[in-house]
Amino acid sequence: MPLRAKVASSVSRTAAALSRAAGRGDGSVIGGWIGLKIDPDLLAHLSAGRAIALVSGTNGKTTTTRLSAAAVGVLGRVATNSFGANMPTGHTSALAKAGSTPYAVLEVDEHYLAQVLEATEPHVVALLNLSRDQLDRAKEVAMMAQLWRAALVRHTNVRVVANADDPMVVWAATPPADPDRGINPPHVTWFSAGQRWHDDSWVCPECGSTIQRSGDQWWCTGCPLRRPEPHWVVEDEGVLDPTGAWHKVSLQLPGKVNLGNAATALAVAAEFGVRPVDAVSRLGIVTSVAGRYAQVDKDGRNIRLLLAKNPASWLEAFDMADEAPTLLSINARDPDGLDTSWLFDVDFAPLRGRQVLITGDRAYDLAVRLDVNDVPFQHVRTFEDAIRSVPPGRLEVIANYTAFQDIRAELDRVN
Amino acid sequence: MSTESLRIVWIYPDLLSTYGDRGNALILARRARQRGMPVEVLEVRSDERLPATADIYLVGGGEDGPQALGAQRLIADGGLHRAVAQGSVVFGVCAGYQLLGTSFFAKGVQCRGLELLDLQSDRGPSRAVGELAGEIDPRLGLPALTGFENHGGRTHLGPEVSPLARITAGVGNDGNTEGAWRGKLLGTYSHGPALARNPALADLLLRWATGAHQLPPLDDTWSDRLRNERRSAVAAARA
Numbered sequence: 001m002p003l004r005a006k007v008a009s010s011v012s013r014t015a016a017a018l019s020r021a022a023g024r025g026d027g028s029v030i031g032g033w034i035g036l037k038i039d040p041d042l043l044a045h046l047s048a049g050r051a052i053a054l055v056s057g058t059n060g061k062t063t064t065t066r067l068s069a070a071a072v073g074v075l076g077r078v079a080t081n082s083f084g085a086n087m088p089t090g091h092t093s094a095l096a097k098a099g100s101t102p103y104a105v106l107e108v109d110e111h112y113l114a115q116v117l118e119a120t121e122p123h124v125v126a127l128l129n130l131s132r133d134q135l136d137r138a139k140e141v142a143m144m145a146q147l148w149r150a151a152l153v154r155h156t157n158v159r160v161v162a163n164a165d166d167p168m169v170v171w172a173a174t175p176p177a178d179p180d181r182g183i184n185p186p187h188v189t190w191f192s193a194g195q196r197w198h199d200d201s202w203v204c205p206e207c208g209s210t211i212q213r214s215g216d217q218w219w220c221t222g223c224p225l226r227r228p229e230p231h232w233v234v235e236d237e238g239v240l241d242p243t244g245a246w247h248k249v250s251l252q253l254p255g256k257v258n259l260g261n262a263a264t265a266l267a268v269a270a271e272f273g274v275r276p277v278d279a280v281s282r283l284g285i286v287t288s289v290a291g292r293y294a295q296v297d298k299d300g301r302n303i304r305l306l307l308a309k310n311p312a313s314w315l316e317a318f319d320m321a322d323e324a325p326t327l328l329s330i331n332a333r334d335p336d337g338l339d340t341s342w343l344f345d346v347d348f349a350p351l352r353g354r355q356v357l358i359t360g361d362r363a364y365d366l367a368v369r370l371d372v373n374d375v376p377f378q379h380v381r382t383f384e385d386a387i388r389s390v391p392p393g394r395l396e397v398i399a400n401y402t403a404f405q406d407i408r409a410e411l412d413r414v415n
Numbered sequence: 416m417s418t419e420s421l422r423i424v425w426i427y428p429d430l431l432s433t434y435g436d437r438g439n440a441l442i443l444a445r446r447a448r449q450r451g452m453p454v455e456v457l458e459v460r461s462d463e464r465l466p467a468t469a470d471i472y473l474v475g476g477g478e479d480g481p482q483a484l485g486a487q488r489l490i491a492d493g494g495l496h497r498a499v500a501q502g503s504v505v506f507g508v509c510a511g512y513q514l515l516g517t518s519f520f521a522k523g524v525q526c527r528g529l530e531l532l533d534l535q536s537d538r539g540p541s542r543a544v545g546e547l548a549g550e551i552d553p554r555l556g557l558p559a560l561t562g563f564e565n566h567g568g569r570t571h572l573g574p575e576v577s578p579l580a581r582i583t584a585g586v587g588n589d590g591n592t593e594g595a596w597r598g599k600l601l602g603t604y605s606h607g608p609a610l611a612r613n614p615a616l617a618d619l620l621l622r623w624a625t626g627a628h629q630l631p632p633l634d635d636t637w638s639d640r641l642r643n644e645r646r647s648a649v650a651a652a653r654a
Contacts, residue, residue, distance in 0.1 A: 140478045202429035341607030344438030364641035
């Protein structure tokens, strides 16, 4: 590593430690920010000599990164940004902090995938899904798919692990060959994790025709784009690998969506030569990820935290949550997106019959939505009030990003 | 009303539904049912024919590509023009508002609109993103408009239409006026589920559709609280 990079890396680690010691945060961003100021190529320098996997998508990337790191860990030490700091500053911090490791698994914000592909030259990139998220700021779904596709054309040696159930991902992962420029499409391993949310993929990104669905299958009515045959498939409580062998997956994380994330992690690890039979038991050690799925006992209530940031992830959260009293909390601060319109893209009907409490900066937006949805609810001003309002036992908390962090802070930044 | 039940058509949810646009159909249907009106909501996808006999047509927001495609298909279909000729109500939001006019820009190209409203849209110097508020045309007898806008367009009104509102916060058409209306056609940049924050506007559309001069009041506690909170937030941001 060049001297400048060594200095930058060392200063970066110190700053991160100071940030944690001062109680200012996880230290997962500040260190990288300072390091990149000293050496703008620090991320590339820190990546050199490591076999790296990138994990990107709208939903599930933090958990899938954690599961993938556990699976790749069969081979040796793995650096990872497990606090969800998923931009280049976070990657730089994570790699600097980990020191020399043979492997790294990095969660990447979908907007930064092209840049991080460039800097880290990964062995594998996992593409999970693309759906509407923070539309007042984020790129719209089709535009994001186009950016991914353009980035993959420039990195045709990377091995891609991609979701066969998401038409936008399939299109992004299969850029056309360009023999004149010596460009071949990347090698893709497909997984099927099921997908509840379809409202961002009715229109073909290739030709604009309607996409039809029947059961698991989907196909464009106007061009050859259709669901590829997946190599890794969730089946019952386990995963079928490409040889057809079935592996039981025992997770401490709830919901079918996490079985899908586990299948993705096994597929990522397999690209490094890890056999699923060796990796599968390690997935069960993952309990919670940056507070997601964390359970806290307080005043006789068993509080479980579920993060839901956009319509697709709310549908998954309702599937994971028990039939128990449920607190919903909504903010619309910068990291959440300032617009709450997406609330009307979510059908809250699964909550009928449960005791529903609402809170957060934008509880009234949620109140109007639930009213229209015929879901009875009670508005509470504080998290303490919510706890007092439910009987002893399980309390499910479903919150969007900053609302989740607020509640996590009340529970001593539970991980 | 055209038949024994109120028919609401949500036009092309596969193309024009980027921002919770479903909310407007849900809110109209619920407010009608609460007044004892039977309601039928039809979601008509872009590969289907548009029925010309519904009472209310909703045209939502969308990205540039789907907006241009939606306009082309609506022009080719002709159903919305026939419905308007028969006196149906049309509510357009954001991209759906623009395409009711004579022309709009999508992906840098000028596209032909449906020519149902005398207005045309082009690109503004910057994207308008944030809270939108305005005083509604007094002839409509509605309380202030509140919403969230997210668009890159600027809209110029011709003499045949009236602005929906005078801007008090945000950009709307051009920083001065917001939205437009003529007869029973109304469009706004207040995007997505615009009626969630504006229940009186929802009732105006229901009154236009049914011919009722007034409708029994409903319990709007939560929308009232939401409206007050948003008004305070806009005032605080300005202070």
